[in-house]
Amino acid sequence: MQYLKIKDAIVEQIEDGMLTARQKLPAERKLAEAFDTTRVTLREALSMLEAEGRVYREDRRGWFVSPEPMSYDPTQTLNFTNMALAQQRQPRTELLAAKQVLASKHAAKKLELPPFSDIYRVDRVRYLEERPVLYVTNFIRAELFPDLLKRDCSRNSLTDIYREHYGVEYQRIRYRITTSSLQGEIAQALRATAGTPAMVVERINYSQTGELIDCDIEYWRHDAITIDSIAELSA
Amino acid sequence: MQYLKIKDAIVEQIEDGMLTARQKLPAERKLAEAFDTTRVTLREALSMLEAEGRVYREDRRGWFVSPEPMSYDPTQTLNFTNMALAQQRQPRTELLAAKQVLASKHAAKKLELPPFSDIYRVDRVRYLEERPVLYVTNFIRAELFPDLLKRDCSRNSLTDIYREHYGVEYQRIRYRITTSSLQGEIAQALRATAGTPAMVVERINYSQTGELIDCDIEYWRHDAITIDSIAELSA
DNA sequence: GAGTGGTCTAGACCACTGC
DNA sequence: CAGTGGTCTAGACCACTCG
Numbered sequence: 001m002q003y004l005k006i007k008d009a010i011v012e013q014i015e016d017g018m019l020t021a022r023q024k025l026p027a028e029r030k031l032a033e034a035f036d037t038t039r040v041t042l043r044e045a046l047s048m049l050e051a052e053g054r055v056y057r058e059d060r061r062g063w064f065v066s067p068e069p070m071s072y073d074p075t076q077t078l079n080f081t082n083m084a085l086a087q088q089r090q091p092r093t094e095l096l097a098a099k100q101v102l103a104s105k106h107a108a109k110k111l112e113l114p115p116f117s118d119i120y121r122v123d124r125v126r127y128l129e130e131r132p133v134l135y136v137t138n139f140i141r142a143e144l145f146p147d148l149l150k151r152d153c154s155r156n157s158l159t160d161i162y163r164e165h166y167g168v169e170y171q172r173i174r175y176r177i178t179t180s181s182l183q184g185e186i187a188q189a190l191r192a193t194a195g196t197p198a199m200v201v202e203r204i205n206y207s208q209t210g211e212l213i214d215c216d217i218e219y220w221r222h223d224a225i226t227i228d229s230i231a232e233l234s235a
Numbered sequence: 236m237q238y239l240k241i242k243d244a245i246v247e248q249i250e251d252g253m254l255t256a257r258q259k260l261p262a263e264r265k266l267a268e269a270f271d272t273t274r275v276t277l278r279e280a281l282s283m284l285e286a287e288g289r290v291y292r293e294d295r296r297g298w299f300v301s302p303e304p305m306s307y308d309p310t311q312t313l314n315f316t317n318m319a320l321a322q323q324r325q326p327r328t329e330l331l332a333a334k335q336v337l338a339s340k341h342a343a344k345k346l347e348l349p350p351f352s353d354i355y356r357v358d359r360v361r362y363l364e365e366r367p368v369l370y371v372t373n374f375i376r377a378e379l380f381p382d383l384l385k386r387d388c389s390r391n392s393l394t395d396i397y398r399e400h401y402g403v404e405y406q407r408i409r410y411r412i413t414t415s416s417l418q419g420e421i422a423q424a425l426r427a428t429a430g431t432p433a434m435v436v437e438r439i440n441y442s443q444t445g446e447l448i449d450c451d452i453e454y455w456r457h458d459a460i461t462i463d464s465i466a467e468l469s470a
Numbered sequence: 471g472a473g474t475g476g477t478c479t480a481g482a483c484c485a486c487t488g489c
Numbered sequence: 490c491a492g493t494g495g496t497c498t499a500g501a502c503c504a505c506t507c508g
Contacts, residue, residue: 038480038481040478044478059486061487
């Protein structure tokens with residue numbers, strides 16, 4: 001069980017501060033040689049560290065040391081940017097697309113609409129310290145927000161636009177958290193290799209009048225996030 | 236990218252019902268031959284399916300098709316058994332140990348106690364349809380529950396004992412969800428290979444008087460669970 | 471005791487990154 | 490253009506499971 005020793009050695013280097021957050025590890029061939037083994041075994045060890053959230057990969061770029069995860073409370077409306085700033089992180093958001101589309105079967109179901117209804121779809125990638133950690137897709141009931149896309153979605157948070165221009169606020173959030181893996185364009189947008197472990201957060205949001213507003217599907221690099229929340233139970 | 240085709244082929248067999256939940260896949264060597272490839276590449280495909288939660292491994296026993304995950308709401312006190320029954324699942328719990336111990340540094344911190352305080356520690360493995368899916372450790376403030384261990388912990392749920400014998404109920408739950416991987420004895424207890432992806436749920440529970448009661452650390456096989464909850468926002 | 475999964479070796483080619 | 494990571498081959502040995 002050679003790969004356990006390799007793992008421990010790398011963990012030790014991280015904990016001793018020889019390797020610090022976001023730093024690139026040496027090339028696989030060099031590491032393999034250093035541990036006197038083959039690339040296959042070395043990669044076994046690295047994949048295990050990846051599963052534990054200690055290192056991450058950028059596709060074809062190499063292996064890096066994972067920084068501290070950001071703490072995320074899905075029951076707060078606090079948007080990504082403010083959440084990050086509150087934790088002394090450096091957020092950035094990239095708007096990939098914002099358009100009006102016909103609801104796919106999947107999206108229609110989430111939004112409780114008939115298929116082919118008009119909806120907005122907004123795709124964004126979010127960064128922490130210039131590392132892409134989150135791919136979000138929003139599906140929004142178009143009827144509730146006429147001309148939403150004329151607002152500047154790349155500059156303002158959706159929740160701010162809802163509140164300021166339409167008087168709509170989140171009141172109830174239904175969320176679902178699963179683990180999966182990144183594939184295809186989502187993986188690409190996060191500079192991840194296909195198969196990278198992911199945390200998927202799906203939220204369906206309701207307004208103060210109980211109306212379904214929108215739904216967001218979030219793909220997080222799993223080492224970048226820890227869900228952290230409090231529930232008060234009614235007697 | 237051969238492993239993608241292998242993945243798709245296996246997914247198709249699952250979705251067509253040729254392979255059904257909990258069924259064992261053919262031996263790796265047979266699958267490798269069937270797909271005209273080597274075990275290394277085949278295992279690459281299987282690992283990816285494992286990350287997606289479509290198949291799971293039992294250590295040295297082989298690969299199996301994942302059943303539907305159980306839906307879990309950490310903000311409900313509903314215990315594992317009742318939660319499972321409500322979803323037409325077949326739960327079983329195995330008590331590994333229930334004893335009074337001196338708090339480790341880690342446990343003491345969670346329970347906000349000085350190190351080496353007296354606490355109870357209860358370890359259990361929980362099954363669904365005879366598949367071990369969850370390893371839980373409870374750390375309990377001993378002062379609140381004199382003679383707790385004389386009650387029959389293997390037969391009754393802890394929350395029932397708290398309520399019936401001590402008049403204590405959960406009122407507030409602080410929870411944290413992360414992804415990691417199974418290692419050592421926890422992996423063994425779940426019949427998992429070291430490195431299997433896991434969902435870790437850590438809960439700290441407070442009573443109706445606001446007092447910290449206990450803390451539980453749950454290691455789930457990640458394909459066995461989806462977190463599902465609702466949050467009401469205060470205005 | 472046969473067969474299986476877990477682990478490991480020693481290579482190879484290719485497309486891409488980054489200089 | 491050199492070097493890297495992604496992918497793949499064709500084996501091997503061992504400890505374990507299961508019949």
